[in-house]
Amino acid sequence: MSGQVALGVPSHASVLLRGMGLVALLWGAGFARPAVASEVTSAEKTGEDTREVGRGGSKPIPLALEVGYEGLPPGKAQPLRVKAGQSFYINQIDVREVVKATRDEGVDGLRRTGRFAQLPWQGLKQVDEEPLLLANANGTYTRRRFYRQAQWMEQTSVFTVLPVDGWGRPTGRPIVLNIGRGDRRQPSDDFFIRRLRAVQTTADCKSMSDCSTARDFTEEALVEVRNARTGATPFTLTRSTRALRLFWTMRAGVDYYTIPVEQEDKPAYAYGVSVDIKALTPPRANGTYAAGSSITFQLTLRDGAGKRLHPQGSLPTYREFTSGKVDSGIQYYRAFFEPTTTYYLRKHRERMLMTQIIGPAQKLQPIRSIVDLEAFFGADDVQTVGTLERDGVFAQFQTFPPANDLFGGAFFPEKGGWDAPASDTWTYTLPANAEPGTYLVTVKGRRVYLGEDIPFSKTINIQVESTRPTQPNLPTGPCNSCHSEGGELARVLHGNDNRAGCNACHAPLGFELEGPIVVRTHFIHSRSGRYDSPLQQCDKCHLTAESIERTSKSACLSCHKSYPDTHVQQFGPIESMYVGGGRDSFQQCTDSCHKTHPGSNL
Structure with a gap:
């Protein structure tokens, strides 16, 4: 029923036509010819990457647009500062609408007031719920409820970005961006990631399970699309451009968002980012490190032109970061001020800078051992999260600044951790019983600079007690069967396509049990709706039958939303949408049941 309306629900084609109709209206009013991401340019015909095509031959830079963030009222945006004359493409759009309430009404306040009140909310359903494990400072607890399936979340819709001058006159072609629909990916989608939902946060519950007396409610409607697909439309802003107008077909005929634009002729830094990790402690003559050795590493962050983003020997203090004094774009952990949670709540804006070591690779x-918050308050800058005896692998991590300053400064501000100097060096200590092989050292982070918001990571290998390199035996893959055309692992998440360099950072935390990669992978793919294969078909990701045999609450209930009454009686009710239960969720339930999964093909 292409181009028609069935049962009152606009079809995919009709919504695209509506978006193009808006552009045609703008064009007919004297605006420049529209640019759409599906256009075939001469560069595409010759096999070139269209992102290399831009004014003056400059490589287009991924641009992030934000509305309703940085403490501004709903519908408002901070000025978007960009380099003058630079070519861009739209890589990320974040729109947030928020209302406060003093009674539990779900997210009905968003239906009554604000810019999302006019959207089609039919079909809305609460789909998940999760309490925060960490109590608030006043002894109360926080609960989050997650809502989906409203028509505006599921139906195909289109954003149009229009550059204008100070009088609202167009200064360039409208850019049409199809964000697709919620229940499936389409070749015509312009972004790899699409997440539209509503969230209710209750901030004053009596306990993790009792919010009956609560009076502090926040309702959020969120639109997140990011990671532009291959062939994104490049554009350059003219000197006269003073704003970007952001139109959305779900709000067609209502109004648009205005994002002020400020252009800089000679910014202090270039776009892009590179990271270097250097072992300052030299290895032995044969190139290996001995078990029990302490090895100091140094981090260097540079922009795309090779200019340092920080002085040698130091990084910005956390106070400098929170005060907006870090002009280079280096980012630190932000969840103290902007709450996040896996999949549902702007995890990409958390922006942690940290490092890990894990090994041996084989x-x-x-x-699966839980790292409690108290470990972050001790004297050690580095946290040991995995031991050979307990976990079968050695692993340590460190945040930047170190956790005893970063988290210690948040919980014990009188100690001045946020003002403490931050070093660009750190030291890992190998265990005395370190097994021979290759150990992986990784740094991951994010840089936000003049409209560009991109992840980065790098992994180096060191040899311990043996010159012979060893290889990881990953039981899952290949991810690129789905993660392609803009969704490559080198571009999404932490920008890390080396999956061996993940598990130390992703240990379960006492205040965030869903850390492990297996939990997050199961959860995200089971909730997405845009994962192309049947969820029960484990062989789409798992390579061996053995890799699905270790049963635990976290392994099973990070995907399944229920289990039989007999399991409830034996293992307790489901308490967490991420891991099923509490601290017991990583323990193997049994070695005699669930040796396979129905429909797994393994």
């Missing part, structure tokens, strides 16, 4: 596996 024994890589998930870390």
Whole structure:
């Protein structure tokens, strides 16, 4: 029924036509010819990457647009500062609408007031719920409820970006961006990631399970699309451009968002980012490190032109970061001020900068031992999260600044952790019983600079007690069967396509049990709706039958939303949408049941 309306629900084609109709209206009013991401340019015909095509031959830079963030009222945006004359493409759009309430009404306040009140909310359903494990400072607890399936979340819709001058006159072609629909990916989608939902946060619950007396509610409607697909439309802003107008077909005929634009002729830094990790402690003559050795590493961050983003020997303090004094774009952990949670709540804006070591490579596996918050307050800058005796693999991590300053400064501000100097060096200590092989050292982070918001990571290998390199035996893959055309692992998440360099950072935390990669992978793919294969078909990701045999609450209930009454009686009710239960969720339930999964093909 292409181009028609069935049962009152606009079809995919009709919505695209509506978006193009808006552009045609703008064009007919004297605006420049529209640019759409599906256009075939001469560069595409010759096999070139269209992102290399831009004014003056400059490589287009991924641009992030934000509305309703940085403490601004709903519908408002901070000025978007960009380099003058630079070519861009739209890589990310974040729109947030928020209302406060003093009674539990779900997210009905969003239906009554604000810019999302006019949207089609039919079909809305609460689909998940999760309490925060960490109590608030006043002894209360926080609960989050997650809502989906409203028509505006599921139906195909289109954004149009229009550059204008100070009088609202167009200064360039409208850019049409199809964000697709919620329940399936389409070749015509312009973004790899699409997440539209509503969230209710209750901030004053009596306990993790009792919010009956709560009076502090926040309702959020969120639109997140990011990671432009291959062939994104490049554009350059003219000197006269003073704003970008953001139109959305779900709000057609209502109004648009205005994002002020400020252009800089000679910014202090270039776009892009590179990271270097150097072992300052030299290895032995044969190139290996001895078990029990302490090895100091140094981090160097540079822009795309090779200019340092920080002085040698130091990084910005956390106070400098929170005060907006870090002009280079280096980012630190932000969840103290902007709450996040896996999949549902702007996890990409958390922006942690941290490092890990894990090995030996041939024994890589998930870390299942819980790292409690108290470990972040001790004297050690580095946290040991995996031991050979307990976890079968050695692993340590460190945040930047170190956790005893970063988290210690948040919980014990009188100690001045946020003002403490931050070094660009750190030291890992190998265990005395370190097994021979290759150990992986990784740094991951994010840079936000003049409209560009991109992840980065790098992994180096060191040899311990043996010159012979060893390889990880990953039980899953290949991810690129789905993660392609803009969704490559080198571009999404932490920008890390080396999956062996993940598990130390992703240990379960006492205040965030869903850390392990297996939990997040199961959860995200089971909730997405845009994962192309049947969820029960485990062989689409798992390579061996053995890799699905270790049963635990976290392995099973990060995907399944229920289990039989007999399991409830034996293992308790489901308490977490991520891991099923509490601290017991990573323990193997049994070695005699669930040796396979129906429909797994393994």
